[in-house]
Amino acid sequence: MFGVPLPRRPLWLCLHLLLPLLLLPGAPGHRGAEGPWDRADEPGPPWSWPGIQRLKEQLRAAGALSRRYWTVFSCQVWPDHCEDNDDEATLHPPGWNLPQWGQWSLDTLTAWFCSFQDCCEGQRDCRISNNFSGLESDLTVRLHGQHLARELVLRAVRSYLEMPQPDKALVLSFHGWSGTGKNFMARMLAENLYRDGLRSDCVKMFIATFHFPHSKYVDLYKEQLQNQIQGMQRSCYQSLFIFDEAEKLHPGLLEVLEPHLKRRVTEDPRAEPPKAIFLFLSNLGGNNINEAVLNLLLAGWSREEITMEHLKPNLQAEITESPDSGFGHSCLVKENLVDFFVPFLPLEYRHVRLCVRDAFVSQGLPYTEEALDEIAKMMIYVPKEVQLFSSQGCKLISQRINYVLP
Numbered sequence: 001m002f003g004v005p006l007p008r009r010p011l012w013l014c015l016h017l018l019l020p021l022l023l024l025p026g027a028p029g030h031r032g033a034e035g036p037w038d039r040a041d042e043p044g045p046p047w048s049w050p051g052i053q054r055l056k057e058q059l060r061a062a063g064a065l066s067r068r069y070w071t072v073f074s075c076q077v078w079p080d081h082c083e084d085n086d087d088e089a090t091l092h093p094p095g096w097n098l099p100q101w102g103q104w105s106l107d108t109l110t111a112w113f114c115s116f117q118d119c120c121e122g123q124r125d126c127r128i129s130n131n132f133s134g135l136e137s138d139l140t141v142r143l144h145g146q147h148l149a150r151e152l153v154l155r156a157v158r159s160y161l162e163m164p165q166p167d168k169a170l171v172l173s174f175h176g177w178s179g180t181g182k183n184f185m186a187r188m189l190a191e192n193l194y195r196d197g198l199r200s201d202c203v204k205m206f207i208a209t210f211h212f213p214h215s216k217y218v219d220l221y222k223e224q225l226q227n228q229i230q231g232m233q234r235s236c237y238q239s240l241f242i243f244d245e246a247e248k249l250h251p252g253l254l255e256v257l258e259p260h261l262k263r264r265v266t267e268d269p270r271a272e273p274p275k276a277i278f279l280f281l282s283n284l285g286g287n288n289i290n291e292a293v294l295n296l297l298l299a300g301w302s303r304e305e306i307t308m309e310h311l312k313p314n315l316q317a318e319i320t321e322s323p324d325s326g327f328g329h330s331c332l333v334k335e336n337l338v339d340f341f342v343p344f345l346p347l348e349y350r351h352v353r354l355c356v357r358d359a360f361v362s363q364g365l366p367y368t369e370e371a372l373d374e375i376a377k378m379m380i381y382v383p384k385e386v387q388l389f390s391s392q393g394c395k396l397i398s399q400r401i402n403y404v405l406p
C-alpha cells in the first residue's frame with residue numbers, strides 16, 4: 001500500500017474527522033433539519049456534496065467553535081503548550097462542554113494525528129524507538145546466514161546510538177550479492193529504531209536508479225539531496241539515510257554527502273549534535289566475498305568460523321579498485337569516512353530453505369518439508385561444479401511460493 005516515497009494520510013480523512021466537529025447541533029450556522037447535510041437520501045460520499053459555497057459559509061460561521069475545538073485538541077496533543085493558560089474562562093465559557101460526538105471526534109482526530117506526530121510524554125521524541133532487543137531478535141531469527149553482518153551491525157549501531165555526544169555520523173557500507181539480505185537488514189534497522197519504520201519522518205531511503213535516474217539532472221538532485229538531509233537533521237535528533245544501489249550513485253551526489261559524514265567541530269560543547277546513520281548498499285565486493293567464502297568452505301572451514309579478518313583485506317581492495325563505480329573512488333572510501341564495511345555472505349541451500357519457510361509463515365500458509373525443498377530447488381546454485389551458493393540469494397522467494405500452491 002505504501003510505496004517508496006513517504007505518502008501522507010490523505011487530506012479527506014482529516015476533513016472527514018473535522019466536519020462533524022463543525023457541523024454539530026448548536027454550532028453557529030447550523031441550520032437544523034432543513035440543511036442539506038441532514039437529508040438521509042443524500043447520495044454519495046462527502047466530496048460529492050453540492051454547494052461548496054454553503055460549506056464555506058458553514059466553515060466561516062463555525063470558526064468560533066472550531067477555534068475552541070482546536071485549542072482543546074492542541075492541549076490534548078501538546079500539553080506543555082497550555083499549562084499556564086489563564087484564559088480558561090474564554091476557552092470554556094460557563095455551560096460549554098464538548099458534546100459526546102465532539103469528544104469522540106476529538107479523540108479520533110488526536111489518535112490519527114499522534115499516529116504520525118510526536119505527542120507522547122516522557123521521551124524526547126516518540127518517533128524514535130531504538131528497540132535494541134527487538135533488533136537483536138530480528139537479526140537472529142529473520143536474517144539467515146549472516147553471522148558477521150549481524151554481530152558487526154548490532155554492535156556498531158548500538159554503541160553509536162548509546163554514545164552521549166558522537167561527533168560524527170555512523171557510516172556503514174553493506175556489500176554482497178543481491179538477495180543476501182542487505183535491504184532486509186536496512187529495513188529491520190528502520191523498523192526497530194523508528195516507530196514508523198521506513199515511513200518515519202526521520203528515515204529516508206534513496207534508490208540510485210529510482211531517485212536519481214538521469215545524470216543530466218545531477219545538479220537538481222544535488223540540491224534536493226542537500227535540502228532533504230539538512231531538513232531531516234533539523235527536525236530529527238536521530239536520522240537514518242539509506243542509499244540503495246550505492247555503486248550507481250553519481251560522483252556529484254557523493255560529494256554532497258561528504259560534509260555530512262565528516263567529523264564535526266562543534267562550537268558549543270553543550271549543543272547536542274544530531275545523530276545520523278548512513279547506510280550504503282551495493283553489490284561491490286560481492287564476487288570477492290563469494291570467492292573467499294568458497295575457498296574457506298572447500299578447505300573445510302565451517303561457515304560460522306569465518307571472521308572479518310578473512311574477508312576484510314580483499315573486500316576493501318575490490319571496492320577501491322572497481323573501475324566502473326564512483327563509490328569506490330569517492331572521498332567516502334578514500335578518506336576513511338566509512339566506519340565499517342559489512343560483508344554479506346552468499347547464501348546456501350539451507351538458508352534459502354529457511355527463507356522459504358519464513359515466507360510461508362508470513363503469508364499465513366501451511367507448508368510441508370517437501371514444499372520447502374521444491375521451492376529452494378528452483379533457485380540456481382553456483383559455481384557449476386559444486387552448486388553451493390544461491391545466485392539470487394533469497395530474492396523473490398514469496399513470489400515463487402505461488403507456483404507450488406495447489
Ligand SMILES: *[C@@H]1O[C@H](CO)[C@@H](O)[C@H](O)[C@H]1NC(C)=O
Nearest residue numbers: 129131132133134135137192
Ligand atoms: C521491541 O521489539 C520486540 C520484538 O519485536 C517487542 O516484543 C517489544 O515489545 C519491543 N519493545 C518496545 C519497547 O517497543
